[in-house]
Amino acid sequence: EMEKLEKYLGGVKEMKKLPGAMFVVDPRKEHNAIAEARKLHIPIVAIVDTNCDPDEVDYVIPANDDAIRAIRLIASTMANAVQEGRQGADAEVEETLAEAEAEKVEEE
Template sequence: DVMKEQIAVKEANRLGIPVFGIVDTNSDPTNIDFVIPANDDAAKAVDLILTYVCDAIKEGLDERKVEKADAAAAEENEEQEEKTPSRRERKSKALKKEGIIPKEDKEAMNAAVVSRYAKDEDVDVDE
């Protein structure tokens, strides 16, 4: 009952704690953050409301557990991907073992050699 627990409501408001309250027609809902309009004198009504609130809390906790598990699995996958070289890295390592130089590297090496021996007037390396 909000009328009987005014001190607790005021303390919670002062401390910034959200207040959930079952508010009857004889109560003032201005100090309550989350109003549940219902008969706060009937035990069955309070029991029904608390059952739904408890179920919602359990559902939220279960969802949070699933989210944490998903985040942990995603983090583990990222660590595995970092440890495992990519396809391109594996290919370049295999080519190096065989002594084959990729086309991009050949062009870069040729450009470096040409730039050493060519004069600025003779050949433009960037083209």
């Protein structure tokens, strides 16, 4: 039983903070993950097929969650958007630090 828990939840215990959002391919199959995310107030982005309840998802992507090509396209688009967002956030932090350093030098 402990091995099973470690296998499925081992990555979660290594997290330093809760994720800003959760991406789900099939909400019907991942109903436990959705329930946990709801309890923790984690926004849920999901591919929702006609056999799923869209009310359980915060951001619905209407698509066939059984079509491999559709899943691959949507997942890669999501991954690219996350990477672009992180790069933009990193650049913004660097710019803010540079401005603060420049102000500090001007004060001296």
